[in-house]
Amino acid sequence: xxxxxxxxxxxxxxxxxxxxxxxxxxxxxxxxxxxxxxxxxxxxxxxxxxxxxxxxxxxxxxxxxxxxxxxxxxxxxxxxxxxxxxxxxxxxxxxxxxxxxxxxxxxxxxxxxxxxxxxxxxxxxxxxxxxxxxxxxxxxxxxxxxxxxxxxxxxxxxxxxxxxxxxxxxxxxxxxxxxxx
Amino acid sequence: xxxxxxxxxxxxxxxxxxxxxxxxxxxxxxxxxxxxxxxxxxxxxxxxxxxxxxxxxxxxxxxxxxxxxxxxxxxxxxxxxxxxxxxxxxxxxxxxxxxxxxxxxxxxxxxxxxxxxxxxxxxxxxxxxxxxxxxxxxxxxxxxxxxxxxxxxxxxxxxxxxxxxxxxxxxxxxxxxxxxx
DNA sequence: TTTATTTTGTAATGAACGATACAAATATAA
DNA sequence: TTATATTTGTATCGTTCATTACAAAATAAA
Numbered sequence: 001x002x003x004x005x006x007x008x009x010x011x012x013x014x015x016x017x018x019x020x021x022x023x024x025x026x027x028x029x030x031x032x033x034x035x036x037x038x039x040x041x042x043x044x045x046x047x048x049x050x051x052x053x054x055x056x057x058x059x060x061x062x063x064x065x066x067x068x069x070x071x072x073x074x075x076x077x078x079x080x081x082x083x084x085x086x087x088x089x090x091x092x093x094x095x096x097x098x099x100x101x102x103x104x105x106x107x108x109x110x111x112x113x114x115x116x117x118x119x120x121x122x123x124x125x126x127x128x129x130x131x132x133x134x135x136x137x138x139x140x141x142x143x144x145x146x147x148x149x150x151x152x153x154x155x156x157x158x159x160x161x162x163x164x165x166x167x168x169x170x171x172x173x174x175x176x177x178x179x180x181x
Numbered sequence: 182x183x184x185x186x187x188x189x190x191x192x193x194x195x196x197x198x199x200x201x202x203x204x205x206x207x208x209x210x211x212x213x214x215x216x217x218x219x220x221x222x223x224x225x226x227x228x229x230x231x232x233x234x235x236x237x238x239x240x241x242x243x244x245x246x247x248x249x250x251x252x253x254x255x256x257x258x259x260x261x262x263x264x265x266x267x268x269x270x271x272x273x274x275x276x277x278x279x280x281x282x283x284x285x286x287x288x289x290x291x292x293x294x295x296x297x298x299x300x301x302x303x304x305x306x307x308x309x310x311x312x313x314x315x316x317x318x319x320x321x322x323x324x325x326x327x328x329x330x331x332x333x334x335x336x337x338x339x340x341x342x343x344x345x346x347x348x349x350x351x352x353x354x355x356x357x358x359x360x361x362x
Numbered sequence: 363t364t365t366a367t368t369t370t371g372t373a374a375t376g377a378a379c380g381a382t383a384c385a386a387a388t389a390t391a392a
Numbered sequence: 393t394t395a396t397a398t399t400t401g402t403a404t405c406g407t408t409c410a411t412t413a414c415a416a417a418a419t420a421a422a
Contacts, residue, residue, distance in 0.1 A: 011284045015196040019410055029371040034411070036369090041410065089283050098342050099280045102270050103192045113343050144352055150343070151353050155336025161279050162294050162331070171325055172332050175360065200380055210401040215381070217399090222380065 001026050001036070006048035010093040013100045014045050014108070042108075049111055052094055056115065060122055069126040070136065073149070074177050080156060081169035088164035095157040116150060123149045127180065138181055145180055152176045182207050182217070187229035191274040194281045195226050195289070223289075230292055233275055237296065241303055250307040251317065254330070255358050261337060262350035269345035276338040297331060304330045308361065319362055326361055333357045 004026045008017050019041055023030055037043040059076075063069045094112045101109035124146030130136045138145070152173070160169060185207045189198050200222055204211055218224040240257075244250045275293045282290035305327030311317045319326070333354070341350060 013196075013281060013285075015194075016281075016285050018408080020408095030411075031372080031414090032370055091280065091283070095339050096280055098339055099272065099277055100194060100197075102272070102342050104194075104197050109342070116343055140356070144356065147340070147344070147349065147353055148356060151336035151340050151357070152332070153336075154339035155332035155334075157339070158276050158279055158335035159328070159332045161283050161290075162297055163328070168328065172328055175321070175325065175329060176332070176357070179356065199378080201378090211381075212383090212402075213400055 001028060002044070002047045002051060005044050006051055006093070009045055009048045010090050010096070013096060014041075014105075015100065017041075042105075045108065046111065049093065049097060049108070049115070053115055053118070056119060056122070063122065063126055068135075070130050070180065073123060073126060074180070077149075077152065077156075077173050077177060078170060080160075081166050081173055085164045088160035088169075091157040091160060092153065095154050116154075119153075120146045120150045136180065138179070140179070148176070148179060182209060183225070183228045183232060186225050187232055187274070190226055190229045191271050191277070194277060195222075195286075196281065198222075223286075226289065227292065230274065230278060230289070230296070234296055234299070237300060237303070244303065244307055249316075251311050251361065254304060254307060255361070258330075258333065258337075258354050258358060259351060261341075262347050262354055266345045269341035269350075272338040272341055273334065276335050297335075300334075301327045301331045317361065319360070321360070329357070329360060 005022050008021060008025045012021075019030060019033070022041065022044065023033065026033065028036070033044065034040055037047065039046070063072060066072045094115045097112035098109060098116070101112065124142045127136060127145050128142035131138075131142055156169065156173060159172060163169065186203050189202060189206045193202075200211060200214070203222065203225065204214065207214065209217070214225065215221055218228065220227070244253060247253045275296045278293035279290060279297070282293065305323045308317060308326050309323035312319075312323055337350065337354060340353060344350065
């Protein structure tokens with residue numbers, strides 16, 4: 001149920017998604033939605049966001065089990081380029097929420113910011129470890145490179161809509177991933 | 182009048198900005214707004230977006246008059262880092278609009294995309310000219326570097342809200358500007 | 363099977379929205 | 393100064409919104 005709502009929120013954002021659309025998408029009547037999610041539309045959106053946190057945990061585990069976490073991160077970024085056009089246009093629900101909610105809903109904005117910062121921490125930790133192992137030669141501080149990946153992520157999030165094009169996106173992503181070497 | 186509306190749209194986006202807020206901000210009653218802008222709220226938003234096109238033209242002229250256009254572009258990016266916290270949180274109305282309007286209003290989305298592409302063209306042209314003059318050694322195609330600046334712009338647009346911090350932003354911007362050398 | 367509890371869909375509620383009708387006010391033309 | 397045209401603010405329109413009240417249906421407990 002949350003996933004159907006997430007799909008809609010992801011595409012249209014919070015404000016532009018109406019409760020009747022959510023009702024149709026989830027197959028649940030308004031009454032059921034409010035019974036299940038006490039906080040109504042806003043709570044449902046929160047749950048949709050939090051869902052991404054769990055996906056992040058999954059990636060964290062994958063990274064922990066990998067013997068080349070940096071390649072895993074790089075592969076993940078590059079894989080974005082080959083996603084569907086719809087995926088490109090949807091972008092990232094976390095980054096989208098930050099843009100939509102600034103000056104509108106501080107709590108939801110901070111919720112999204114927190115997820116992005118956790119992602120950054122994940123990257124930074126992985127980079128630092130690989131620097132210590134000598135697998136990354138670059139002397140740029142790990143926290144700077146971690147933030148760089150977040151900047152890249154947010155940049156691609158918008159570029160994908162301007163150019164939902166595999167080749168262009170791949171080129172841009174690879175160009176920036178060179179910094180981590 | 183448009184500028185007061187633009188300020189509001191810029192901060193809150195299209196959907197979250199109500200007509201009564203626009204009325205207060207512009208000092209014009211609803212009747213006056215609809216008399217002046219035949220298309221109502223949507224037309225007023227369009228005008229607010231188009232305003233950025235004119236700002237772009239100004240920058241184009243500045244670039245044309247400069248004997249070191251690349252430094253001008255780089256200085257512009259770096260200057261973003263030192264803007265006010267409010268500016269950081271506002272971000273870029275063009276990039277914001279692309280994120281908000283995908284799947285919602287194709288015309289407004291394309292309007293914003295067009296402005297971003299014009300900006301890209303400006304960058305690419307300047308870079309190509311400087312490459313030919315030998316002022317840029319990098320062999321990366323100008324159109325790739327132009328897109329890189331757009332990606333950076335969009336990335337910073339979101340990073341500014343996560344870290345409305347001069348030092349962090351400056352570091353990230355300078356890190357990426359190294360690619361154009 | 364009967365009773366109690368929970369879940370569901372529908373219909374109604376009040377508030378806020380964008381848009382407009384219109385008369386008063388202002389500006390322009392004669 | 394008078395007559396005409398435009399601009400302005402206010403009050404109102406119809407619509408849509410998120411939310412809730414509630415009765416019917418489904419489920420669980422006895």
